[in-house]
Amino acid sequence: MTVENMRKKLYGLAETDYKDFNKKLLPGVEHIIGIRLPAMRSLAKETAKGDFRSYLDEAKEKITLASMHEEIMMQGLVIGYAKMDREERKTYLDEFVPKIRNWAVCDSCVTGYKFMEKEPEYWFAYLKGYRDSGKEFELRFMIVSMMAHFVDEEHIDEILEICEQTQHEGYYTKMGVAWALQVCYVKFPEKTRTLLEHNDMDNFIHNKAIQKIRESYRVSREEKEELKLLKRLPYTRC
Numbered sequence: 663m664t665v666e667n668m669r670k671k672l673y674g675l676a677e678t679d680y681k682d683f684n685k686k687l688l689p690g691v692e693h694i695i696g697i698r699l700p701a702m703r704s705l706a707k708e709t710a711k712g713d714f715r716s717y718l719d720e721a722k723e724k725i726t727l728a729s730m731h732e733e734i735m736m737q738g739l740v741i742g743y744a745k746m747d748r749e750e751r752k753t754y755l756d757e758f759v760p761k762i763r764n765w766a767v768c769d770s771c772v773t774g775y776k777f778m779e780k781e782p783e784y785w786f787a788y789l790k791g792y793r794d795s796g797k798e799f800e801l802r803f804m805i806v807s808m809m810a811h812f813v814d815e816e817h818i819d820e821i822l823e824i825c826e827q828t829q830h831e832g833y834y835t836k837m838g839v840a841w842a843l844q845v846c847y848v849k850f851p852e853k854t855r856t857l858l859e860h861n862d863m864d865n866f867i868h869n870k871a872i873q874k875i876r877e878s879y880r881v882s883r884e885e886k887e888e889l890k891l892l893k894r895l896p897y898t899r900c
Contacts, residue, residue, distance in 0.1 A: 663709050663717040665724045665733075672732050675701045684731075688764050694731045699770055702732065706739035714744040722757050734761050738771035748784055751777065759792075762799040765834050772807045779811050786812055793824065798832030805835070809842035818850045822857050829864070839863075840870035847875045851885070858892050865894045 672695055681696025688694065709717060721737045741754045762768045778785035789812075792804040805828065808821050825839050825846070847854040858872065872893050876886040 663712055663714070665717065665720045668709070668717060668736060669730075669733065671705060672697060672730070672736065675705070684766075688731065688766055691731055691764050693729070697732050702735060702739060702770070703774075706736055707743050709736075709740050710743035710745070714740055718744075718754055725761065727761055727763060729761075731764070731767065734763070735767045735770060737761070738767060739774070742771060742775045742777070748777075748781055752788060755788075759800055759803050760797070762803055764799070765802065765837075768799055768802050768834075769806055772803060773810045775807060775811065778807065782812065782816070786817060790824070793828075796830070798830060798835045801828060801830055801832070801835045802838040805838040805842050809838075809845050813842075813845050813849050818846060818853055822846060822853060825867075826857060826861050826863055836864075836867050837870065839867050840874055843867075843871035844874040844878060847871075848878055848880045851881075855889075858889070869893050 675697045676695045677698065678696060680698055681694055684694050684696055685691070718737065718740060725733050725737050727734075738758050741751060741758055744751075746754075762771075778789075786808070789804045789807050792800050795801055795804075805825070808817070808824070813821060821842065825843055828835065828839055830836070843854060843857075847858075854875075858868070861868065863871075872889050875881055876889055881889075
């Protein structure tokens, strides 16, 4: 599979109406073909069963930040589905992650990275390598990956610490942290509640996390009312 052949396959899956719909979900992203995610996943799985290395090696050079939205996403999806050892996958991820430019590419790819759960110690350490990144979507990549694959007894304390310490003005970083805290609360309510009672997060993340938790059907009405009392006034810090 070459990048050019992949491009032809992607355009063959395009839907004009879905392109218009997708543009509304991805403000500021102009280069969109318009392909539904199930079709993207199906093509990625098919590619992963073949000579995926030729495609991924060529993608390193030919798929750039200026490429179509779906081309960038396809690179990330194939990395997740292909069978390879962790060092090879790490090399491909190192090259792909800086290309993530919106929440859809980030979330659609990383939520399917089940390989991380098979070698949790290695991949959790890999994700922590992005803690000091100053880039909005590299931080979201770290946070959403942790949320999707590591909210368990072994990692919850460290994930909560990382959520509190992640400071970035990017909207999608902030929303990623708030989303992760919602998942943490559902699975570990006492630990997450303790963080919400005393933290150094900015007000947007703090309040958005509480909002998202209160929207969950897995949180009782009583808990929701108690959490409401923890919301902060705008523009103040604890």
